[in-house]
Amino acid sequence: MPNRLSRFADGVMEAAWLLALIVAPLFFNIYSSRVFEPDKIALVRSLALAALAAWLVKLAAEGGPRYENVPAGWWRTRAGWRQLPLLAPVAALTVAYLVSTALSIAPNISLFGSYQRLQGTFSTFSYL
Missing domain, CATH: 1.10.287 (Helix Hairpins)
Structure with a gap:
């Protein structure tokens, strides 16, 4: 409430x-x-x-x-996924960025970006 x-x-x-x-x-x-x-x-x-x-x-x-408006098992049905068409692509992008940051040679630069551009995972997540 x-x-x-x-x-x-x-x-x-x-x-x-x-x-x-x-x-x-x-x-x-x-x-x-x-x-x-x-x-x-x-x-x-x-x-x-x-x-x-x-x-x-x-x-x-x-x-x-709050989950009172969400039917149980909505994610198991195709109709549930059709209501949120951007969920799967955004989740895939998030996982890809997190995995690439974790496995990076320079994780700090991958997370925060270089000094010149500051375009790292943190910046991408702020766009989402």
Whole structure:
């Protein structure tokens, strides 16, 4: 059941994705040697972390995930998977990134990205 804290967390999550959608394309630092990419990805990463933290707070405030609207065994039926067409590709992409990061020669760079571009697994997950 939603309470004040979970409604606040909903507002933070909503604000985070709206800010990422509106502010990230407009944001650039003219005083940096790398004008666009690293500053924008830092902004998007921060907003994604704020949304994740708000989601975790909401889950804790509501006592965990609610399954009352989900029929038992929905994942066993084809109709259940058709309702969530992006679940399988996103799960496959997530597993591929996690396995490639774990088996990488340089896992730290694979996770956070190089200094120049910052495009690693963490950045990709912030896009998801």
